Amino acid sequence: DGGITQSPKYLFRKEGQNVTLSCEQNLNHDAMYWYRQDPGQGLRLIYYSQIVNDFQKGDIAEGYSVSREKKESFPLTVTSAQKNPTAFYLCASSASADYGYTFGSGTRLTVV
């Protein structure tokens, strides 16, 4: 079955460490997105990519980095510069910007 796979489901890191969250899709979607979800704040866009080798900053890109070397993969690195990294991170993809998004099951990152 086609879908988006995020791994790991839970991730614990010490403050000051960089950490990379994986996102893989086999839906043949061109567009991929990273969102951060905090309680009561909905979903906030971190980065998005409309095509391979191209990506754009979202509303809260500071302290994060991404790459899009393959159509299927859009990994997110949470750097030590991110001041409040503990959150639920969701990856999504869509056939184009005007289509509904398919979300992965998310990664819960806790930084201690």
Place this chain on the structure above:
Amino acid sequence: GQQVMQIPQYQHVQEGEDFTTYCNSSTTLSNIQWYKQRPGGHPVFLIQLVKSGEVKKQKRLTFQFGEAKKNSSLHITATQTTDVGTYFCAGHPDYKLSFGAGTTVTVRA
């Protein structure tokens, strides 16, 4: 800042009752999408509305897009325990999809 607003933030419903959640944008939207996130889960796409005044139904759920394409509503009839979760609307004021903060629904049996 957030361009798509949802009210109410929380909705406590007696099983069997109806309720409506509302979504408002400060700008005209090209379309409006609705998602449902079950507790502990991830958002799942429900529907997209594109035309002014459009109304779509999915069983007990009725979605409406406003005439000015700046607001939308989701009406659920005869609420069931399976309706528990957070309902998000999302729209395109520009290229990026902007999500509302969601309406979290709990159901009293």
